[in-house]
Amino acid sequence: MKIDVLTLFPGMFAGPLDESIIKRARQAGLLELSIYNLRDYAHDRHKTVDDRPFGGGPGMLLKPEPIFEAVEAIARPETRVILLSPSGRPFSQRVARELAKVPDMLLISGHYEGFDERIREQLADDELSIGDYVLTNGALPAMVMIDAVTRLLPGVLGDDDSATEESFSNGLLEYPQYTRPAEFRGMKVPEVLLSGNHAEIAKWRAEIARQRTKERRPDLL
Ligand code: SAM
Secondary structure: OEEEEEEOOHHHHOOHHHOHHHHHHHHOOOOEEEEEEHHHHOOOOOOOOEEOOOOOOOOOEEOHHHHHHHHHHHOOOOOEEEEEEEEEEEOOHHHHHHHOOOOEEEEEOOOOOOEOHHHHHHOOOEEEEOOOOOOOOOHHHHHHHHHHHHOOOOOOOOOHHHHOOOOOOOOOOOOOOOOOOOEEOOEEOOHHHHOOOHHHHHHHHHHHHHHHHHHHOHHHO
16 A cells, blocks of 8 residues: 655654554555655745635644645545545544555645645545544644554554454454463453353453443444
């Protein structure tokens, strides 16, 4: 999969995407990641990318010209262009699975008060929010999405089943898990997990997952 990111802060991407599973996915060629600096597409002396909103109001907006030019230079016809914004549709595991099937996407990360509306209307195929809160810019949302999508690509996780038996994969939160020792400071692992009876274990896990989801996230049921 190819993921391009357009941002004012390319430096923020160094680190989180250079470690662990995402690093290995990149080294294996399963994820091709390119980070573009929006300022490279501004042509005045000060590399201006923002301006005041018409009609007044606080803060600055990202101007259309550099973003249009960047998208026209970076995107291919098959690229899914995604605007990152708190007003977008909610990003979720279901959306991550949908995006993992897209061969090519461009994430446009905002800053200041956000984008001139013409960017939204003309350039974006999709607009996504990572949650009902406002961050200073779209770099963290972009990294959250890259991580969530990359781990779903075939071959990225050591055991591809890891991505099918986890929270949200079947609409429920994950069941509780335990490892050795079977007893720690008086706390015992549920007997059924030590029984070796796989049908009983699966039944117990399904029941607990449902119960936990009902208690913590009834909206998922
Ligand atoms: N004025 C905007 C609003 O009220 O919706 C908020 C702009 S925010 C300070 C700057 C940028 O950060 C946004 O343009 C977006 O790219 C990114 N951003 C902030 N919170 C986000 C979220 N929850 N999901 C996705 N992107 C977000």
